[in-house]
Amino acid sequence: MMTKDRLIVALDVDNGQEARTLIGRLAGKVGCFKIGSRLFTREGPDLVREIVSSGEQVFLDLKYHDIPSITAAAALAAAQMGVAMLTLHTLGGAEMLEATVRGVGYWRESTERARPWLIGVTILTSMDSAALTRSGVDRPLDEMVLRLAAMAVTSGLDGIVTSPRELERLRMQGPPSLKIITPGVRPEWADRGDQTRVLTPYEAMRRGADYLVIGRPIICAVDPLAAVERILEEMEGAHDQRNQPLPTESR
Numbered sequence: 001m002m003t004k005d006r007l008i009v010a011l012d013v014d015n016g017q018e019a020r021t022l023i024g025r026l027a028g029k030v031g032c033f034k035i036g037s038r039l040f041t042r043e044g045p046d047l048v049r050e051i052v053s054s055g056e057q058v059f060l061d062l063k064y065h066d067i068p069s070i071t072a073a074a075a076l077a078a079a080q081m082g083v084a085m086l087t088l089h090t091l092g093g094a095e096m097l098e099a100t101v102r103g104v105g106y107w108r109e110s111t112e113r114a115r116p117w118l119i120g121v122t123i124l125t126s127m128d129s130a131a132l133t134r135s136g137v138d139r140p141l142d143e144m145v146l147r148l149a150a151m152a153v154t155s156g157l158d159g160i161v162t163s164p165r166e167l168e169r170l171r172m173q174g175p176p177s178l179k180i181i182t183p184g185v186r187p188e189w190a191d192r193g194d195q196t197r198v199l200t201p202y203e204a205m206r207r208g209a210d211y212l213v214i215g216r217p218i219i220c221a222v223d224p225l226a227a228v229e230r231i232l233e234e235m236e237g238a239h240d241q242r243n244q245p246l247p248t249e250s251r
C-alpha cells in the first residue's frame with residue numbers, strides 16, 4: 001500500500017463545482033475524498049456517484065445515528081452508491097452498529113462486492129468533559145472514548161475515527177486489526193484553524209494512525225497539490241509498517 005492511500009482529503013466545501021475542481025487537481029494523488037454533511041446536503045448522492053464512477057474513493061462521513069433499521073438501510077444505500085467507507089455514531093448503541101454490520105454484510109454476500117468499511121465515531125472532538133457532563137454523561141471523556149471504541153470492535157465495525165489525543169492509547173489497547181482514522185492533523189506550516197489538539201502528519205503516523213483526514217491545509221492552500229506532496233513526504237518519513245488496503249483494492 002502506498003503512502004498516498006493513507007491520506008483522506010476532507011471536501012469541506014459548499015458546492016459540487018469547488019469539489020470537482022479539487023478532485024480534478026488531486027485525483028490519483030490521494031487515497032480518498034471525504035464528503036460530510038455540509039457538501040452532501042447541498043449536492044446529494046449524485047455527486048457521490050459521479051466521484052465514485054470517476055474512479056476515486058469516497059469516504060461518506062454522515063455520522064449515522066438513528067434506530068437500528070433506519071441506520072442499516074441508510075448504510076445499505078451508501079454501499080450501493082459505491083462508497084469505500086462510511087461513519088456511524090457509536091453512541092447509537094451496539095444494536096444499531098450490529099444491525100448495520102449485518103445489513104451491509106447481506107448486501108455484500110448477495111452482490112459479491114466489497115462492502116464499505118464501517119467506521120465508528122466516538123465522542124466528537126468539539127466535545128470536552130464539561131460538554132459531556134452537560135449532556136448527562138458523568139464518565140471521563142477518555143474512558144468514554146475507549147468504551148465506545150471497544151463497543152465498535154465487538155459490534156463488528158472495521159475502524160474508528162479518533163482525535164490525536166486518544167490515538168496512542170487506542171492503538172495500544174485496541175485490536176491490531178482496528179483501522180484508525182485521525183483528523184486534527186496539522187503540518188507545522190499550516191494554520192491550526194479551530195483544531196485544538198493537533199499532531200503533525202509525521203507524529204500521527206508514528207503514533208499509529210492508519211489514515212489521516214486533512215481538510216483546510218489542503219483545500220485552502222493556494223496550490224493544493226503542492227500541499228498534498230509536502231504532507232505525503234512527512235507521512236513517508238514515519239515509516240509506518242501496517243499494510244491495510246482500502247476495500248476497493250481487494251475488489
Ligand code: C5P
Nearest residue numbers: 010012125183184194195213214215216
Ligand atoms: O481541520 P480540517 O479542515 O483538516 O478538518 C478535516 C476534518 O476533521 C473535518 O472534515 C472534520 O470531520 C474533522 N474536524 C474535527 N475537529 C475539528 C475540526 C474538524 O474532527 N475541530
